[in-house]
Amino acid sequence: MDRLKSVFDEFVSRHGIGVALFISLTVLVWVLVLIALPQVAMLDYSFRHNLSPQDIGGPQDVYTLSNYGFFLFRDGSGTNTLDMGVLGKTILASVLVTIIDVIVCYPIAFILAHSATGVAARLMILGLIVPFWVNEILRAFAFRVIFGATGLINGVGMSLGFWDVPIDFIRANVALYSGLTYTYILLMVFPIYNAVEALDRNQIEAAQDMGASWWRVHWRIVLPVAKPGIASGATMVFMLTAGALAAPQILGGPSNLWFTQLVYQWFSDAGNWQRGSAYAAILLVTCLGFVLLMMKVFKVNIGAIGR
Amino acid sequence: MTKDVALDHVTIRFGSHTAVDNALLTIQGGEFFSFLGPSGCGKTTLLRCISGFIEPTEGRVLIGGNDMRRVGPNKRPTALIFQNLALFPLMSVAENIAFPLEVRGVGRKERRRRADELLDLIALPGVGDKKVYELSGGQRQRVAIARALAVEPDILLLDEPLSALDLKLRHHMRTELRSIQKRVGLTFIYITHDQGEALTMSDRVAVMSAGVVQQIDVPEVIYDRPRTAFVASFVGETNAISGKVASQSGGDVVVDTPIGMLPGRASGGRSYAPGDIVTLFIRPEQLAVGEAANAPSISCTVVKEEFEGSVRNLFLEDKGIPLRLSRVNSGSEGAPLVPGQVVKASYNPEKAWALPATPEA
Numbered sequence: 001m002d003r004l005k006s007v008f009d010e011f012v013s014r015h016g017i018g019v020a021l022f023i024s025l026t027v028l029v030w031v032l033v034l035i036a037l038p039q040v041a042m043l044d045y046s047f048r049h050n051l052s053p054q055d056i057g058g059p060q061d062v063y064t065l066s067n068y069g070f071f072l073f074r075d076g077s078g079t080n081t082l083d084m085g086v087l088g089k090t091i092l093a094s095v096l097v098t099i100i101d102v103i104v105c106y107p108i109a110f111i112l113a114h115s116a117t118g119v120a121a122r123l124m125i126l127g128l129i130v131p132f133w134v135n136e137i138l139r140a141f142a143f144r145v146i147f148g149a150t151g152l153i154n155g156v157g158m159s160l161g162f163w164d165v166p167i168d169f170i171r172a173n174v175a176l177y178s179g180l181t182y183t184y185i186l187l188m189v190f191p192i193y194n195a196v197e198a199l200d201r202n203q204i205e206a207a208q209d210m211g212a213s214w215w216r217v218h219w220r221i222v223l224p225v226a227k228p229g230i231a232s233g234a235t236m237v238f239m240l241t242a243g244a245l246a247a248p249q250i251l252g253g254p255s256n257l258w259f260t261q262l263v264y265q266w267f268s269d270a271g272n273w274q275r276g277s278a279y280a281a282i283l284l285v286t287c288l289g290f291v292l293l294m295m296k297v298f299k300v301n302i303g304a305i306g307r
Numbered sequence: 308m309t310k311d312v313a314l315d316h317v318t319i320r321f322g323s324h325t326a327v328d329n330a331l332l333t334i335q336g337g338e339f340f341s342f343l344g345p346s347g348c349g350k351t352t353l354l355r356c357i358s359g360f361i362e363p364t365e366g367r368v369l370i371g372g373n374d375m376r377r378v379g380p381n382k383r384p385t386a387l388i389f390q391n392l393a394l395f396p397l398m399s400v401a402e403n404i405a406f407p408l409e410v411r412g413v414g415r416k417e418r419r420r421r422a423d424e425l426l427d428l429i430a431l432p433g434v435g436d437k438k439v440y441e442l443s444g445g446q447r448q449r450v451a452i453a454r455a456l457a458v459e460p461d462i463l464l465l466d467e468p469l470s471a472l473d474l475k476l477r478h479h480m481r482t483e484l485r486s487i488q489k490r491v492g493l494t495f496i497y498i499t500h501d502q503g504e505a506l507t508m509s510d511r512v513a514v515m516s517a518g519v520v521q522q523i524d525v526p527e528v529i530y531d532r533p534r535t536a537f538v539a540s541f542v543g544e545t546n547a548i549s550g551k552v553a554s555q556s557g558g559d560v561v562v563d564t565p566i567g568m569l570p571g572r573a574s575g576g577r578s579y580a581p582g583d584i585v586t587l588f589i590r591p592e593q594l595a596v597g598e599a600a601n602a603p604s605i606s607c608t609v610v611k612e613e614f615e616g617s618v619r620n621l622f623l624e625d626k627g628i629p630l631r632l633s634r635v636n637s638g639s640e641g642a643p644l645v646p647g648q649v650v651k652a653s654y655n656p657e658k659a660w661a662l663p664a665t666p667e668a
Contacts, residue, residue, distance in 0.1 A: 202393035209358060210407040210458050211381040220406070224397045 046278035050271075067278030083262060087282070090259040091290060093173075094241040097180045101188040101237050102230055104181065109192035109229070110222060114201060128186050140179055140250035147175035147251075168253075176251040180241050187240070188233035195229030196222060231300040235291050242287050259283050309336030309494050310371030310384060310461040312357060317366035319352055319518075326352040328518040329366070334496060334511075336371075336461070339488050341497040343505040344515035345541065350498045351390075351466055353515075357496065358387040358464050370462065386455035387464040391471065392447055394439045400426070400450055401435030407458040425453040429487065445476045452487060462494040469504060481507050502542050506530065514538045534575045536662045539588040546594070546630050548587045549664060552579040560661045562587045566625045570603050571659035585661045591620070593658045594632040596650055604653035605630070609644045623652060 012020040047063045055061060074080045112124055131139065146152045147169035154166040169175045199222060207217045248258030263283065266276035295301070312334040319327040327349040334340045342350040355361045357368055359380035368375045375383060386407075394403050402409075404425050405418035413421070419435070426432050429449040439447060448468060455463055465484075469477045485508045488495045499505050505512045506526040513523045516537045522529060533539035540547060550564030560573045562585055571587050573579060598604050607625035616636070621644065623630040632652055644650065 200391065200393060202389045202391055203395060205360060205380070206387070206389055206393035207395075207406070207410075209360075209380045209385075209387045210454070211410045212406075213381075213410075216410060220398075220409075221395060 042277045043281060045274050046281050048274050050274045067275045068282070070275060071279065071282055083279075086257045086262055087259050087286060089256075090242055090283075091286065093177070093258075094238050094287075097177055097184075097241045098234050098238045100177065100181045101184060102234060105185060105188035105192055105233065106226065106230070108185075109189050109196055109226070110218075112189070113193050113197040113199070114204075128189055131182060132186060136183070136246050137250070139183065140247050143175050143179040143182075143251055144170070147178070170251065171253040171255075173253050173256055176248060176253070176256065179247045179251045180244060183244075183247065184237040184240055187236045191232040191236075192226050192229040195226045199225045227298075228300065231295065231298065234294075238291060239287055242283065309492065311336050311369075312462060312494065312496065313367075313369040313372075314353075314357075315367040315369060317353070317356065317363045317368060319349070319356055319361060320364045325518050327356070327363075330520050332513060332520060332523055334494060336494055337492055339485065339495045339497065339508055339510045341499060341505040341509040341512045342515055343499055343502060343512050343542070345500055348515045349518040350500075350515050354387070354464050354466055354496065354498050357462075358385050359383045360387075384461040385464055386458040386460035386462075388451050388455050388466065388468050390466045390468065392451040392468065394447060394451055394454070396439050398439070399435065400437050400439060400442065403439065403450060404435075404454045404457050406454065421457060422453075425457055428456070428490070429453045444472050445480060448472065448480060449483070452484075456491060456493075460493065462496060463488075465495060465497045467499055467501075469499075469501075477501075477504075484508060506542075514542060516541070531658070532574060533588065533660060533662070536586050536588070536664060539586075539660060539662055544591050544631065544633075546589045546591065548589070548628060548630075550585065550587060552581055552583045552585055552661070554581060555579050559656070560585075562661055564628075566605055566607075566628055569605070569659070570656040571661045572657060574660045574662055577663070579661070584664045586664045587659055587661050589630075589654050589659045591631045591633040593654045594630065594652045595654070596621070596632065596634065596644070596652060598651045599653045602653040603656055604651045606649060606651050609646050609648045609650060611646055612644055623650070 008020065008024065011023070015023075046067055047065070049060065049062070049064055049066065051058075051060060070080065071083055072080055108124070108128075112121060116124055134142075144151075148154070149166040149168065151169075153169065157163050158166065203221055204217055207221050212220070243260060244258070245260045245264060248256070248261060252258060252261075259279070260283070263276050263279045266272050266279055270276075314330045314332050317327060317330040318325065330353060342353060344350050352361060356363055357370075359375065359378060359382070362376065370384060380387070395406065398406070401419060401422040404422040405413075408418045408421055422435055423432070426435055429452060431446055431449055431453075434442065434446070434450075439450070442450065451468065452463075469480050469484075472480060481504055484495075484497075488508075497505070497508065506529070509526055511523060512526055512529050514521045514529060514537070522534045522538045524532075529538065530543055533542065536547075539545055548562070548564050548566065548569065550562040550569070553561045553563040553568060555561075555573060555578060558572050558576070559570060560579060561568050561570050564587065569587055571589075579585065605625060607623040607630055610622040610624050610629070612622070613620040614636070618633045619636050621632040621634065623632060630652060
């Protein structure tokens with residue numbers, strides 16, 4: 001609290017009381033009303049029974065762990081392997097998408113920061129931003145068209161004679177992974193670009209001059225500098241991928257359920273907001289825990305991500 | 308261990324701009340060789356060409372007699388020390404120094420041993436585990452040298468490595484660099500725009516201007532017997548008096564200047580025809596107040612006198628032509644001169660050089 005006060009005092013002395021009050025109020029509203037309260041409300045929901053309107057506030061309206069229990073044991077009829085499996089698969093798939101994004105975006109960010117100049121650089125940045133102009137649903141359907149049985153890729157592949165029977169990219173989840181990877185490319189490129197751009201080009205040349213091969217230059221010189229950027233980008237991409245709904249809904253194969261789809265089903269199809277909230281909380285906590293674990297494994301601290 | 312570096316008619320062009328024009332010289336193994344010139348004269352380009360980051364547009368770079376065309380910087384027996392040193396900030400000092408060994412697959416223990424050895428060599432024992440940012444400017448400088456030496460190069464290339472240091476440290480590092488070079492016995496090729504560095508450290512100096520090597524010689528000759536007007540005016544302070552050649556006999560020239568007929572020497576065995584436009588260069592310390600036997604003198608007006616510690620700089624003027632005279636502040640130079648006073652300034656014509664006014668290619 002003392003530190004907060006000193007930060008505020010310093011802000012006042014630098015920008016004046018008016019600006020300071022405006023900023024602190026908006027930040028307060030943002031954090032409290034838009035972030036904290038809805039989450040708290042959802043958390044509160046997740047510990048309640050799904051009651052009919054007339055029972056709300058009545059004697060039956062007590063806190064319960066049954067919604068979380070359902071995720072673990074269904075209705076007491078053994079372990080809920082189905083839902084847990086979906087969660088596990090969602091996390092794994094999100095990790096895969098994140099890894100693909102790192103592999104794709106690291107070279108892009110490096111070239112953007114150290115090789116591309118003028119028109120080429122501007123075209124590259126434009127090319128990265130344009131995907132965000134297209135509506136997410138539209139983009140997902142576009143990928144369906146490209147990867148469908150009669151889609152562009154099957155059409156070209158078959159007419160060139162690479163394969164005879166249409167490949168089911170949708171069932172194999174190629175379309176889903178491609179779509180998710182493509183969607184979050186920008187969120188990976190920019191943090192890495194930010195980190196790598198600060199690298200002094202002489203350091204690369206110095207390493208080369210001392211005999212370092214191309215891959216060693218990257219492994220020892222560029223990658224350590226890019227690490228906070230990769231961590232920041234990976235966190236964002238992972239979180240957003242695990243929380244994606246439209247892309248799995250439209251591009252996912254028939255057998256592939258995303259955990260967000262379960263949440264959606266509880267809210268919308270089953271009308272059980274309490275259980276939906278519990279499932280959403282489970283997803284959030286699992287993802288957070290996973291990210292923190294990964295940060296520990298890769299020795300990244302939160303401060304580095306904020307940079 | 309040491310190898311010659313030969314530049315065989317090296318020309319480097321960037322588009323229509325010629326950065327280095329037909330450089331032809333040989334640097335002996337074990338020599339401390341400097342390229343001296345103002346920024347933009349092509350000296351850094353030439354250094355990057357020797358280290359392999361730039362290929363010559365024409366001509367060849369030979370190291371130890373081998374043509375270096377299409378041999379990358381990592382395959383050449385050279386190590387380059389960058390102007391900003393380019394130490395790796397995320398590695399410790401020892402890791403920095405041992406990086407060239409790591410590249411070659413030397414084991415961890417052996418790397419550390421070599422790094423400590425090199426730290427001893429540069430007189431910085433025990434800092435191996437520090438981070439680069441914990442060192443002072445001069446220490447970083449030496450670490451960069453140690454890292455370059457870990458490459459075990461035949462030739463060390465230094466790109467103005469002292470320019471970021473403060474004056475005192477710069478002077479100290481001159482001595483330090485020279486003594487490290489003597490100790491390791493390698494060829495040092497040094498790039499600088501600071502004539503003091505070039506003259507004090509080097510065995511030989513090449514003075515460059517606009518991509519052209521103007522003169523290559525030992526520091527004394529560069530200073531005392533400049534061969535081009537650029538060298539005369541860039542290296543050290545000088546008085547430049549333009550005029551026309553009146554007569555020449557052997558190496559002695561008489562130049563007809565606005566302030567009288569002044570004798571001097573024709574540099575580099577040049578022969579002038581009467582009427583050729585030349586510039587006569589006389590160093591401030593070659594001018595003396597008063598007349599002397601067998602010495603030409605110029606009578607001029609005192610403008611001001613500046614005290615600079617070890618020397619006094621006397622600013623003189625005659626018919627609009629400024630002259631500068633410096634005399635050692637030994638205390639025996641007599642009464643101070645007052646502005647407006649008319650004095651005679653004499654000089655030794657053996658140390659005055661008549662050089663063609665237009666820079667020669």
